């Protein structure tokens with residue numbers, strides 16, 4: 001059984017992880033959990049995704065997502081998963097570093 005305890009460090013590059021808005025977003029118009037193999041759940045070692053009781057798949061643990069990693073998005077056959085761009089991430093980290101050093 002998968003390790004449900006797997007978690008990301010509390011800080012990324014010295015920044016508290018929960019201040020970094022890096023995590024996947026699922027487009028509900030595209031997501032079709034009844035027609036895929038739930039690849040997102042299977043592919044994520046951090047257990048970021050979870051299936052709700054009503055059958056929808058949700059981002060249950062966003063801050064356990066590995067910063068900068070978009071590999072799960074390629075597993076979705078319906079292109080329902082998106083992330084901030086690398087440029088957005090870079091700007092976000094720069095701004096947070098500036099805030100923390102002031």
Ligand code: SF4
Pocket residue numbers: 026030031032033036037038039040041057075076077078079080081
């Ligand atoms: S996000 Fe993609 S892989 Fe995950 S349940 Fe939805 S359709 Fe399936």
